[in-house]
Amino acid sequence: MKEVVILSGKGGTGKTSITGAFAVLAGQQAIIADCDVDAANMHLLLAPDFAERSDFYSGELAVIDSNKCTQCGICAYKCRFGAFSLSNGTYVLDPLSCEGCGYCQITCPEGAISLVPRKAGQVFVSTTKVGSTMVHAKLDIGAENSGKLVAKVKNSAQELAKLKHKEFVIVDGSPGIGCPVVSSLAGASYVVLVTEPTVSGLHDLERIAGVIQKFRIPMGCIINKFDINPEMSTQISHFISSNGIDYLANIPFDPSFTKAMADAKTIVETQSPAKLIIEEVWATLTKKLIN
Amino acid sequence: MISRSPLKIAIASGKGGTGKTLLSTNLAAYLSEFEPTLLVDLDVEEPNDALFINAPLLSTANQHKMIPVWNEQECILCGKCARVCKFHAVVRLGKTISVFNQLCHSCYACSELCPTNALPMQTHIVGETRFFEKESLSFIESRLVVGEEQAVPLINKTHSIAQQKYNHIKTHLLDCPPGTSCPVVAATKDAHYVILVTEPTPFGLNDLALAVETMRQLGKDFGVVINREGHGNSSVKEYCQREQIPVIASIPFQREIAELYSTGQLVYSTIPAVRQALEQIALVIKEKGAAR
Amino acid sequence: MKIAFTAAGTTWDSQIDSRFGRTEFIVILNEETQQLEVIDNSAVKNEAHGAGTATAQKMYELKPDVLITGNGPGDTAATALKNLNMKIFVDAHNLTLQQAYNSYKSGSLKQL
Known part of the structure; x- marks a missing residue:
């Protein structure tokens, strides 16, 4: 079983469109994992059925037992996040301000405060429109993506791939370069970077490539909309070739990308120049992965 | 009219890449042609408004958080600090107590519960705020130090700097981080009005709906700007109509905008359609200011 | 010699x-006794943050x-492990413990 992770560093580069296209090309050979839970969008392209749902918990939250509370105010005094306030003579907790540090629990003389797991969202296991299995998640408002959630989504995808003897796991990776990204790289066989030739595109590419290199994972790069700024595209291709990154493809600025998206289709389900390019990239990738 | 605290307009979007930076920078420059305007880049993990606002740097200031620092002489290695730290920022590694600054939430539990006062709290640099000025446009951005993970304290600090230092400027534009998580909640919490930037695609609609849900939960007054209008479909417009959310302006889908933007240029002076959209947004901002 | 494995089972x-x-x-x-000792790490696995430093503390x-x-410790965990006198061998995912141990013995695992 081989795992491909698609990453971009910043939003808006076409990462999810390209991941969705790979998912359609791989069909039932692959399990799909959407780890971009901050902006989970792949369900719009792959029409999963949300068949299995489970709540997801991350971190903790303080709760006050009003029967035990004597309104002494020590919690409010100790809390550095301003999470406790006095309302009509009783202390209440603002869950959005509470960071779950637990200091209040330790210092409450009445033992009136306990910590409970904080619900952060839902995880789904679905069947997509091409018949493959997809693991994805939705965060609650104010909840943050974490290495833990990414690990959960990825681990279930990997287990399903082993159980069902699938050849590939295709992962839409998390944005940024923090803990969720590191978590989305665990066990990866290959990383596809999707970038665009803008002033911030190259900067983000350098940072994310640095993270991947540390884990010794082979990677390749797709420059999307390469023709909107040929000079920047040249700079990016220099960076790619001088850092041992496979140059996978240049995709031209192509309105059919959004046209396809508007019809809830991936680019490979339309007739367009980009379709052929992505099919070729996927063929190259599968060859690389199987050998 | 009695002078009062600045009108704060937040610019947000459910996801990255919708044109939030394009709108913030062009709107700020446009508004400053008429009256002094402040632009605040609160996307502290990836601030990039500065790439488009070509203003000279006036000054910089370090921003701090409090972290515990291990005092080996006082420590009896009881390990209480490591046990109380929910974030595993303080761990006992053999005969050493190690503090991992980037994981520390500054809750003070380890420091204040230490029986021998061996973990006093000290300041630690987490980011930098940079101040720029060009004619009547003031611009500040805060940037997290690479490796620091908590955006919220720096966002809050930047808010209070804008409040204290720029109270004389009537309009504050706040460029918010993307998404619907804590940093967005922190960035929009003081705003009088929120502009949600989206694009007319199913992706745009999905993320807009999440952002709308967030804004409603926070009790915010908000409107929508549709970027790249003309490609995609009409589902965003239909959604806004159904939900009775005002669409205050649209920016057309033009390759020229993408090209200028990719080179770091402001576009409203060369592209009339963008200027027109900014005029409409400015009217809404004026109304919101008057209605306050 | 004591050999530690990160293990799925x-x-x-x-x-x-x-x-x-x-x-x-x-x-x-434990190579001398050939005994396996198992430490359940599921509590750390389920922490929202700081899993790397918490597991390092266990080491x-x-x-x-x-x-x-497998992939090797992330940046934070690597910093935490710096002072521990422990050799780290990586890229053993896709192997069983037995296979990984054999590869280690034959010198074919990559050392960090």
């Missing part, structure tokens, strides 16, 4: 867990001479 035939901080189990082989308590793992 508790036996010789279990797979190596590619994660360090969020590994399911830590399995320790200091277990004091293995060698760690065999």
Whole structure:
């Protein structure tokens, strides 16, 4: 079983469109994992059925037992996040301000405060429109993506791939370069970077490539909309070739990308120049992965 | 009219890449042609408004958080600090107590519960705020130090700097981080009005709906700007109509905008359609200011 | 020698867990006695943050001479492990503990 992770560093580069296209090309050979839970969008392209749902918990939250509370105010005094306030003579907790540090629990003389797991969202296991299995998640408002959630989504995808003897796991990776990204790289066989030739595109590419290199994972790069700024595209291709990154493809600025998206289709389900390019990239990738 | 605290307009979007930076920078420059305007880049993990606002740097200031620092002489290695730290920022590694600054939430539990006062709290640099000025446009951005993970304290600090230092400027534009998580909640919490930037695609609609849900939960007054209008479909417009959310302006889908933007240029002076959209947004901002 | 593995299960035939901080189990082989000791890491695995440093702290308590793992510790965990006198061998995911141990013995695992 081989795992491909698609990453971009910043939003808006076409990462999810390209991941969705790979998912359609791989069909039932692959399990799909959407780890971009901050902006989970792949369900719009792959029409999963949300068949299995489970709540997801991350971190903790303080709760006050009003029967035990004597309104002494020590919690409010100790809390550095301003999470406790006095309302009509009783202390209440603002869950959005509470960071779950637990200091209040330790210092409450009445033992009136306990910590409970904080619900952060839902995880789904679905069947997509091409018949493959997809693991994805939705965060609650104010909840943050974490290495833990990414690990959960990825681990279930990997287990399903082993159980069902699938050849590939295709992962839409998390944005940024923090803990969720590191978590989305665990066990990866290959990383596809999707970038665009803008002033911030190259900067983000350098940072994310640095993270991947540390884990010794082979990677390749797709420059999307390469023709909107040929000079920047040249700079990016220099960076790619001088850092041992496979140059996978240049995709031209192509309105059919959004046209396809508007019809809830991936680019490979339309007739367009980009379709052929992505099919070729996927063929190259599968060859690389199987050998 | 009695002078009062600045009108704060937040610019947000459910996801990255919708044109939030394009709108913030062009709107700020446009508004400053008429009256002094402040632009605040609160996307502290990836601030990039500065790439488009070509203003000279006036000054910089370090921003701090409090972290515990291990005092080996006082420590009896009881390990209480490591046990109380929910974030595993303080761990006992053999005969050493190690503090991992980037994981520390500054809750003070380890420091204040230490029986021998061996973990006093000290300041630690987490980011930098940079101040720029060009004619009547003031611009500040805060940037997290690479490796620091908590955006919220720096966002809050930047808010209070804008409040204290720029109270004389009537309009504050706040460029918010993307998404619907804590940093967005922190960035929009003081705003009088929120502009949600989206694009007319199913992706745009999905993320807009999440952002709308967030804004409603926070009790915010908000409107929508549709970027790249003309490609995609009409589902965003239909959604806004159904939900009775005002669409205050649209920016057309033009390759020229993408090209200028990719080179770091402001576009409203060369592209009339963008200027027109900014005029409409400015009217809404004026109304919101008057209605306050 | 004490050899630690990040493991998805508790036996010789279990797979190596590619994660360090969020590994399911830590399995320790005592080469002298050929005994396996299993440490359940699921509590750390389920932490929202700081899994890397928490697992590193466990390593200091277990004091293995060698760690065999998958991707290798992330930046934070690597910093935490710096002062522990432990050799780290990586890229053993897709192997069972037995296979990984054999590869380590034959010198074909990559050392960090």
